[in-house]
Amino acid sequence: MTVGSLVQASLASCRDVTVVYGEGEAAVRALADVSLAIGNGERVALLGRSGSGKTTLLHVLGGLVEPTAGEITLRGQPLSSLDRAARGAVRAHGIAYVFQGANLLPYFTAAENVAFAAHVAPNGAGPELEPEALLELVGLAAKVDHLPAELSGGEAQRVALARALAQRPKLLLCDEPTGHLDSDTAQRVLDLIDALQAEFGFALVVATHDVDVAERLDRRLELEDGVVLGEQSR
Numbered sequence: 001m002t003v004g005s006l007v008q009a010s011l012a013s014c015r016d017v018t019v020v021y022g023e024g025e026a027a028v029r030a031l032a033d034v035s036l037a038i039g040n041g042e043r044v045a046l047l048g049r050s051g052s053g054k055t056t057l058l059h060v061l062g063g064l065v066e067p068t069a070g071e072i073t074l075r076g077q078p079l080s081s082l083d084r085a086a087r088g089a090v091r092a093h094g095i096a097y098v099f100q101g102a103n104l105l106p107y108f109t110a111a112e113n114v115a116f117a118a119h120v121a122p123n124g125a126g127p128e129l130e131p132e133a134l135l136e137l138v139g140l141a142a143k144v145d146h147l148p149a150e151l152s153g154g155e156a157q158r159v160a161l162a163r164a165l166a167q168r169p170k171l172l173l174c175d176e177p178t179g180h181l182d183s184d185t186a187q188r189v190l191d192l193i194d195a196l197q198a199e200f201g202f203a204l205v206v207a208t209h210d211v212d213v214a215e216r217l218d219r220r221l222e223l224e225d226g227v228v229l230g231e232q233s234r
Contacts, residue, residue, distance in 0.1 A: 010037035010038055010039055010073070011038050011039060011040045011042075011074070011075060011170060011171055011203050012037075012038045012061050012062075012072075012073065012074050012075075012095075012171055012203070013035075013036060013037040013038065013061075013072070013073050014034060014035060014036050014057070014060050014061060014067070014070060014071065014072045014073075015035045015070055015071045015072075015073075016033050016034075016035055016069065016070040016071070017031055017033070017034045017035070017057075017060055017067045017069070017070030017071070017072065018031055018032055018033055018034075018067060018068050018069040018070055019031040019053075019056050019060065019065060019067050019068055019226075020068045029225075029226050030053050030056040030226050031053045031056055031057060031060065031067070031226045032225075032226045032227050033070070033227075034053075034057060034070075034226070034227070034228055036057070036061070036221065036228075038061065038171065038203050038205060039203065040170070040201075040203060041201050041202070041203055042203050042204070042218065042219065043197065043203070043204045043206075043217040043218040043219070044203075044204070044205045044206070044217060044218070044219045044220070044221065045205075045206050045207075045208060045213065045214035045215075045216075045217040045219070045220045045221070046058060046205065046206065046207040046208070046221055046223060047208060047209070047211065047214040047220055047221065047222045047223065048207075048209065048222060048223035048224055049209050049224075050209065051225075052223040052224050052225065052226070053223045053224075053225070053226035053227075054207040054208075054209075054223050055175055055176075055207050056226075057207070057223065058173050058175055058205060058207045060072055061171075061173065061205060062095050062097065062171075062173050063079045063095070066084075074094070074095070074171075075094070075170075094169055094170035094171060095167075095169055095170070095171045095172075095173065096163075096164035096165075096167040096169035096171075096172050096173070097164065097172075097173050097174075097175070098157070098160045098161060098164050098172065098173070098174045098175070098177050098193075099160070099174075099175050099176075099177075100175055100176040100177065100179040100180060101180060102148070102153075102156035102157050102159060102160040103160065104148040104156060104159055104160065104163075105148075106147065106148050106149065107147070108147075108148075109144065109145050109146060109147055110135055110140060110143050110144050110145070110146050110147075110148075110151070110159045110162075111131045111132055111135060111144040111145065112131075113148075113159055113163055114131035114134055114135060114159065114162045114163045114166050115131040115166075116163075117163040117164070117166040117167055118131065118166040118167070129165075131144070131162070131166065132144050134162040134165050134166055135159070135162050137162065137165070137196075138158040138159070138161050138162045138192060138196075139158060139192070140155060140158055140159065140162070143155060143159075152185070153180055153181050153185065154181055154185035154188060154189055157177060157178075157181065157189050158189065158192065160177075161189075161192065161193065161196065165196065165200065169202050170202055170203065171202060171203045171204075171205070172197070172202045172203070172204050172205070173205050173207075174193065174204070174205070174206045174207070175207045176207060176208055176209070177189060177190075177193065177206065178190060178208075178210070178213065186213075190213065190216060193206075194216065204217070215234070217234070218233065218234050219231065219232070219233050219234070220232045220233075220234075
């Protein structure tokens with residue numbers, strides 16, 4: 001199958017994407033002619049050390065970063081030709097994020113953080129489950145009224161997962177979701193992500209520097225200096 005046909009059939013894709021930050025002698029090339037297609041329900045790892053371009057590629061796929069050159073599509077709709085507001089509207093219909101830090105609203109309880117995500121989701125994209133039910137789903141039924149400062153790192157990431165599910169994503173993008181966690185907690189969070197993906201069927205893309213994390217997924221792309229060095233399937 002050609003790159004063009006893969007792009008047409010994919011949930012999200014980028015084609016010949018280059019991202020350059022800055023200008024002149026200060027310019028930094030974060031990505032160089034990268035092409036990638038993510039299918040419905042697919043589980044993909046972007047593997048690389050810090051500065052490899054994996055986070056930039058994750059943000060390109062989600063429409064957070066506008067490429068210097070190349071094309072991005074979501075469900076066949078081009079994102080790279082849209083302005084920021086239009087990209088945000090397209091992104092809101094089907095993409096959710098879990099970052100390295102949970103990035104919870106500090107003065108909102110766990111339930112309020114989840115409810116806020118549902119509130120800002122477009123009409124028709126809200127949750128099938130109430131915030132309390134989503135928190136119960138991630139094992140935090142007893143923490144619904146807790147503030148982020150009262151949660152452990154692993155608990156905060158589980159709230160972030162519940163918040164992402166509140167948007168009913170077709171594509172979940174995770175940027176080093178276990179980067180700040182100890183190994184035991186990281187494994188529990190990864191097990192939970194696996195279980196939620198199996199239950200809800202969203203496509204999953206995880207940017208990580210950890211080979212063990214990458215090997216849990218179905219397909220792995222290794223990046224270095226903004227270039228895809230290779231791809232492996234499990």
